Amino acid sequence: MSFLKISNLRKSYGSLEILKDINLEIDEGGFLVLVGPSGCGKSTLLNTIAGLEPITSGEIAINGRSVADLHPSKRDIAMVFQSYALYPNMTVAGNIAFGMEIRGVPKDEREKAIKQVADMLQIGHLLDRKPSQLSGGQRQRVAMGRALVRNPQVFLFDEPLSNLDAKLRVDMRTEIKRLHHRMKTTIVYVTHDQIEAMTLATKIAVLKDGVLQQFGTPAEIYNNPSNMFVADFMGSPAMNLLTARIEKNGADVAVTLARPNAEPMKLTVPHASGALSGYAGKDVVFGIRPEALTDPDGADRNAKAIVEGECLIEVVEPAGSDTFAVTRLGGKEVVARLRADARIAPGQTSQLAFNLDKAVFFDPQTQQRIA
Numbered sequence: 001m002s003f004l005k006i007s008n009l010r011k012s013y014g015s016l017e018i019l020k021d022i023n024l025e026i027d028e029g030g031f032l033v034l035v036g037p038s039g040c041g042k043s044t045l046l047n048t049i050a051g052l053e054p055i056t057s058g059e060i061a062i063n064g065r066s067v068a069d070l071h072p073s074k075r076d077i078a079m080v081f082q083s084y085a086l087y088p089n090m091t092v093a094g095n096i097a098f099g100m101e102i103r104g105v106p107k108d109e110r111e112k113a114i115k116q117v118a119d120m121l122q123i124g125h126l127l128d129r130k131p132s133q134l135s136g137g138q139r140q141r142v143a144m145g146r147a148l149v150r151n152p153q154v155f156l157f158d159e160p161l162s163n164l165d166a167k168l169r170v171d172m173r174t175e176i177k178r179l180h181h182r183m184k185t186t187i188v189y190v191t192h193d194q195i196e197a198m199t200l201a202t203k204i205a206v207l208k209d210g211v212l213q214q215f216g217t218p219a220e221i222y223n224n225p226s227n228m229f230v231a232d233f234m235g236s237p238a239m240n241l242l243t244a245r246i247e248k249n250g251a252d253v254a255v256t257l258a259r260p261n262a263e264p265m266k267l268t269v270p271h272a273s274g275a276l277s278g279y280a281g282k283d284v285v286f287g288i289r290p291e292a293l294t295d296p297d298g299a300d301r302n303a304k305a306i307v308e309g310e311c312l313i314e315v316v317e318p319a320g321s322d323t324f325a326v327t328r329l330g331g332k333e334v335v336a337r338l339r340a341d342a343r344i345a346p347g348q349t350s351q352l353a354f355n356l357d358k359a360v361f362f363d364p365q366t367q368q369r370i371a
């Protein structure tokens, strides 16, 4: 049975519908990440789970119990906010213990709990300081400590890392993952950062304009995006999405891509699906991630369908661990991810290997993936 279940959830402000029929569920100990661009409704969804916002219709259940009508304090959840929301006049220890004090937890138990989370978060040396005497990352830890001591059924995180600098964000991301691994408490986590979503989640919900676009494991979302929005939003550099003409070729499908000042490139997709064959004579959107477009020596040896083609390289971007090469196909700029030491120069044509096992196709009208 799922531990957190959201069914047919709708949320409106007056006549403005913000969340449109959301259905999600996650097992106990799961890490659900809500991701999407600014304004898509992810914070609103988190706030409805917390009970900070009433829902317009639908159901929210935690561990089999409906919580939609319960006061936030009765839902057995703890929330970590983007702003940390620490009490400025209290010490770190006071901030962590405040909720326990209110609940009348005896002093020795409080001290034990403070020590335990302070050890876990490595903030034992900061317990007597005030929030103003802490760095952003330390404040973030205190905010997490305050949530951890409550030992709730579900943790809710609202963009907890967005106020930290890039390096600290990556460190804290690892820290949160380690903590989740140790505690095994169910987490719902909001971010607009698709890398955070990919690295932390056991399940990702991608939202756009209040509509759930796809719900699945990070691998499902990355490899089989259900529509062009998800394909483009998840992954950096983004998936290449180019116009291609489909033709049938026995059991195979030929994909034709326009090239500037050259004959179109023809790639054969072996044993293509019936759905794709159905587009014969029409244009589709051909999606291929940069890492599925490589130098022939660097191509995945286990792939079944590697096809090579000549591409005019426009720009070369060495990025340390890889080299990105920009070419133009199907009327679009296309990014290929090559080995760091790939011999490639702008203005030259180069042989590139397409891993068609990893290619996906979309209907240009509906923008949905062609199965």
Ligand SMILES: Nc1ncnc2c1ncn2[C@@H]1O[C@H](COP(=O)(O)OP(=O)(O)OP(=O)(O)O)[C@@H](O)[C@H]1O
Pocket (backbone or CB within 6 Å): 013, 016, 018, 036, 037, 038, 039, 040, 041, 042, 043, 044, 045, 192
């Ligand atoms: N109290 C409110 N009244 C009317 N509209 C609201 C209210 N609160 C939020 N909204 C609208 O709801 C939509 C979703 O907001 P929400 O904060 O959930 O988005 P988000 O995905 O978390 O965005 P961000 O990443 O920018 O925080 C936005 O269009 C916002 O303007």
